[in-house]
Amino acid sequence: xxxxxxxxxxxxxxxxxxxxxxxxxxxxxxxxxxxxxxxxxxxxxxxxxxxxxxxxxxxxxxxxxxxxxxxxxxxxxxxxxxxxxxxxxxxxxxxxxxxxxxxxxxxxxxxxxxxxxxxxxxxxxxxxxxxxxxxxxxxxxxxxxxxxxxxxxxxxxxxxxxxxxxxxxxxxxxxxxxxxxxxxxxxxxxxxxxxxxxxxxxxxxxxxxxxxxxxxxxxxxxxxxxxxxxxxxxxxxxxxxxxxxxxxxxxxxxxxxxxxxxxxxxxxxxxxxxxxxxxxxxxxxxxxxxxxxxxxxxxxxxxxxxxxxxxx
Amino acid sequence: xxxxxxxxxxxxxxxxxxxxxxxxxxxxxxxxxxxxxxxxxxxxxxxxxxxxxxxxxxxxxxxxxxxxxxxxxxxxxxxxxxxxxxxxxxxxxxxxxxxxxxxxxxxxxxxxxxxxxxxxxxxxxxxxxxxxxxxxxxxxxxxxxxxxxxxxxxxxxxxxxxxxxxxxxxxxxxxxxxxxxxxxxxxxxxxxxxxxxxxxxxxxxxxxxxxxxxxxxxxxxxxxxxxxxxxxxxxxxxxxxxxxxxxxxxxxxxxxxxxxxxxxxxxxxxxxxxxxxxxxxxxxxxxxxxxxxxxxxxxxxxxxxxxxxxxxxxxxxxxxxxxxxxxxxxxxxxxxxxxxxxxxxxxxxxxxxxxxxxxxxxxxxxxxxxxxxxxxxxxxxxxxxxxxxxxxxxxxxxxxxxxxxxxxxxxxxxxxxxxxxxxxxxxxxxxxxxxxxxxxxxxxxxxxxxxxxxxxxxxxxxxxxxxxxxxxxxxxxxxxxxxxxxxxxxxxxxxxxxxxx
Numbered sequence: 001x002x003x004x005x006x007x008x009x010x011x012x013x014x015x016x017x018x019x020x021x022x023x024x025x026x027x028x029x030x031x032x033x034x035x036x037x038x039x040x041x042x043x044x045x046x047x048x049x050x051x052x053x054x055x056x057x058x059x060x061x062x063x064x065x066x067x068x069x070x071x072x073x074x075x076x077x078x079x080x081x082x083x084x085x086x087x088x089x090x091x092x093x094x095x096x097x098x099x100x101x102x103x104x105x106x107x108x109x110x111x112x113x114x115x116x117x118x119x120x121x122x123x124x125x126x127x128x129x130x131x132x133x134x135x136x137x138x139x140x141x142x143x144x145x146x147x148x149x150x151x152x153x154x155x156x157x158x159x160x161x162x163x164x165x166x167x168x169x170x171x172x173x174x175x176x177x178x179x180x181x182x183x184x185x186x187x188x189x190x191x192x193x194x195x196x197x198x199x200x201x202x203x204x205x206x207x208x209x210x211x212x213x214x215x216x217x218x219x220x221x222x223x224x225x226x227x228x229x230x231x232x233x234x235x236x237x238x239x240x241x242x243x244x245x246x247x248x249x250x251x252x253x254x255x256x257x258x259x260x261x262x263x264x265x266x267x268x269x270x271x272x273x274x275x276x277x278x279x280x281x282x283x284x285x286x287x288x289x290x291x292x293x294x295x296x297x298x299x300x301x302x303x304x305x306x307x308x309x310x311x312x
Numbered sequence: 313x314x315x316x317x318x319x320x321x322x323x324x325x326x327x328x329x330x331x332x333x334x335x336x337x338x339x340x341x342x343x344x345x346x347x348x349x350x351x352x353x354x355x356x357x358x359x360x361x362x363x364x365x366x367x368x369x370x371x372x373x374x375x376x377x378x379x380x381x382x383x384x385x386x387x388x389x390x391x392x393x394x395x396x397x398x399x400x401x402x403x404x405x406x407x408x409x410x411x412x413x414x415x416x417x418x419x420x421x422x423x424x425x426x427x428x429x430x431x432x433x434x435x436x437x438x439x440x441x442x443x444x445x446x447x448x449x450x451x452x453x454x455x456x457x458x459x460x461x462x463x464x465x466x467x468x469x470x471x472x473x474x475x476x477x478x479x480x481x482x483x484x485x486x487x488x489x490x491x492x493x494x495x496x497x498x499x500x501x502x503x504x505x506x507x508x509x510x511x512x513x514x515x516x517x518x519x520x521x522x523x524x525x526x527x528x529x530x531x532x533x534x535x536x537x538x539x540x541x542x543x544x545x546x547x548x549x550x551x552x553x554x555x556x557x558x559x560x561x562x563x564x565x566x567x568x569x570x571x572x573x574x575x576x577x578x579x580x581x582x583x584x585x586x587x588x589x590x591x592x593x594x595x596x597x598x599x600x601x602x603x604x605x606x607x608x609x610x611x612x613x614x615x616x617x618x619x620x621x622x623x624x625x626x627x628x629x630x631x632x633x634x635x636x637x638x639x640x641x642x643x644x645x646x647x648x649x650x651x652x653x654x655x656x657x658x659x660x661x662x663x664x665x666x667x668x669x670x671x672x673x674x675x676x677x678x679x680x681x682x683x684x685x686x687x688x689x690x691x692x693x694x695x696x697x698x699x700x701x702x703x704x705x706x707x708x709x710x711x712x713x714x715x716x717x718x719x720x721x722x723x724x725x726x727x728x729x730x731x732x733x734x735x736x737x738x739x740x741x742x743x744x745x746x747x748x749x750x751x752x753x754x755x756x757x758x759x760x761x762x763x764x765x766x767x768x769x770x771x772x773x774x775x776x777x778x779x780x781x782x783x784x785x786x787x788x789x790x791x792x793x794x795x796x797x798x799x800x801x802x803x804x805x806x807x808x809x810x811x812x813x
Binding site: 049078090094132137140152186192258263 | 389468
């Protein structure tokens with residue numbers, strides 16, 4: 001192929017080519033078109049930055065025999081049109097070699113799929129460094145303000161946009177655009193002994209007020225100028241939402257049903273089973289998940305399980 | 313070196329043509345520095361739960377990246393298309409990024425000089441490309457190991473996994489053009505026992521991830537059947553073991569545990585970007601600040617720690633880094649004193665340290681290279697004692713084997729480590745396992761408490777696939793070699809008592 005330029009298919013074309021090439025009993029194809037832009041700074045100056053674009057094709061081949069299903073999953077980046085069939089063949093070969101999946105389910109029929117599949121035929125959307133144009137200017141001012149006041153700002157701003165196209169051999173066609181943006185801003189005293197952190201989530205950086213965030217951090221650094229020694233021990237501790245969110249990540253990782261059933265997590269019931277239905281904390285806390293939560297909107301169903309109800 | 317062993321699908325791309333398109337475009341747009349990188353990284357993960365396939369995932373990441381310096385500001389762009397047009401556009405995008413980023417750039421980027429190495433090729437040391445072995449064979453091997461353990465008394469569950477990576481890189485900055493490939497594998501098996509009271513314990517294989525091929529799973533470099541045969545009895549003994557009495561103990565620490573303590577308390581602490589505060593927002597800083605270079609008594613005088621990217625089968629081993637710097641080996645700590653840092657070209661220039669020691673690395677074409685960890689290793693003592701001889705020199709202590717959880721602060725100073733298994737030492741003899749053990753210290757107290765270093769016969773190259781750093785987050789593989797060591801008077805915690813449960 002040396003010196004020869006091969007065509008890269010559109011995501012829709014990649015999905016249809018893969019499904020057409022599939023010889024397995026059921027097939028799921030996911031084409032992701034992703035783009036990202038980021039800026040990073042430390043000690044009031046830029047450290048790294050970048051933009052990137054990538055495309056990825058994932059083929060889930062399912063080979064069925066009676067109630068058993070063997071699954072092969074292959075994901076490859078930068079797939080050219082002439083390589084789509086190879087990815088399908090690799091997934092089918094992986095399925096043929098796999099042992100039966102414990103959690104196999106039938107594919108979702110096209111008519112029963114999620115309603116928000118509009119736009120499958122439209123081209124993907126992308127982000128670029130320009131998403132930071134206004135933000136970078138405001139951040140530059142904030143860095144100058146911090147420097148003149150003897151503070152140091154550190155942080156990271158990232159914007160990602162992924163257009164995902166999904167097709168299945170059951171006729172389902174879905175498309176989802178996922179914008180994800182975040183700002184992390186960390187202010188420190190000149191001697192680095194005091195530190196305060198703030199974070200913000202955003203879909204497009206038009207709603208990020210870095211000036212206000214910097215002023216808030218400056219106030220918190222001032223508060224930290226007066227400190228008291230605490231002996232080691234147990235204390236009532238107040239956590240801001242951003243700190244609680246960090247703890248929830250570990251909770252999320254630890255909340256798998258299978259591990260609980262296997263008896264190897266805090267959610268396992270001694271003697272067998274899970275602790276579903278038990279009171280886990282004395283405080284009246286509740287925890288819920290919602291993909292339509294404002295600011296946290298995500299794909300039409302959790303993770304990759306739009307289509308086959310299993311962890312692909 | 314013959315480059316025909318390097319992935320022919322990767323070398324079939326017009327890599328030099330792509331690089332020319334990118335570097336010429338960058339020069340036309342006024343970049344004072346430009347480098348080009350194309351990468352293909354293949355990965356495969358296989359996971360079995362109780363002998364049943366739970367995860368099998370193949371990834372194949374391919375793309376190119378252009379890094380520029382324009383008016384003293386970095387710019388970086390990456391794209392998944394390997395065409396000359398895409399390469400030229402990436403160069404233009406990188407220049408655009410530098411222009412937008414100039415609004416927040418107060419420090420001028422300058423790079424340390426590196427000799428031109430011309431056209432070079434490098435291939436890591438392995439025998440069998442793991443991607444040439446069928447998935448069915450791997451599942452059968454892991455499944456066999458799993459079923460063997462599940463058949464043993466006291467084993468309720470078994471997790472078995474294999475991670476494998478093949479990394480192909482093409483780099484050029486005009487002075488050095490490097491084509492490289494390396495392979496790594498990480499097989500792991502964990503047995504779980506669940507008691508009637510709900511308590512559960514685990515026992516994992518100690519086999520470290522290695523810069524080797526599939527031969528590692530079949531007898532070269534590790535004896536998996538022998539290790540697996542011991543797992544059930546070790547797990548049963550752990551389930552029946554008494555909980556440790558907190559206090560101070562002399563410790564003999566096996567390389568399978570110590571490598572992680574080296575990683576966290578030395579490896580990260582001697583990254584110059586951290587020590588200078590450039591990672592303060594996320595990964596953290598270092599107590600080993602630059603003003604302490606040459607004076608900090610990091611550990612006892614028998615402590616000799618090196619950084620290298622040259623150790624055979626090392627996970628950080630490479631021929632040339634992602635800035636075209638040739639792999640090297642150097643001292644970080646000599647006679648217990650801090651004598652060096654890990655550097656990339658910017659860090660080396662910033663502190664006038666001469667040439668970079670080659671620690672620039674990006675985990676994907678889509679990420680900008682940053683300073684990442686070399687193989688950081690504690691050197692054994694020539695003619696030094698065996699592990700048994702170290703244990704024999706302890707009257708009342710604990711022998712610690714295998715890594716598990718850890719915690720260390722942002723300055724890499726206050727830490728706490730647990731392990732896979734802990735043996736009571738009484739009068740120079742092992743006296744059964746303990747459980748609920750963690751050791752806690754400050755970095756300098758810990759390493760200054762090192763009384764003896766084992767000989768080369770105790771030396772093992774441990775490591776991990778997943779050292780995290782940077783934003784966007786990047787993972788890097790890294791190895792740490794070390795011998796068994798003897799530490800005097802280290803504080804031991806009872807983890808159950810500490811948790812208040």
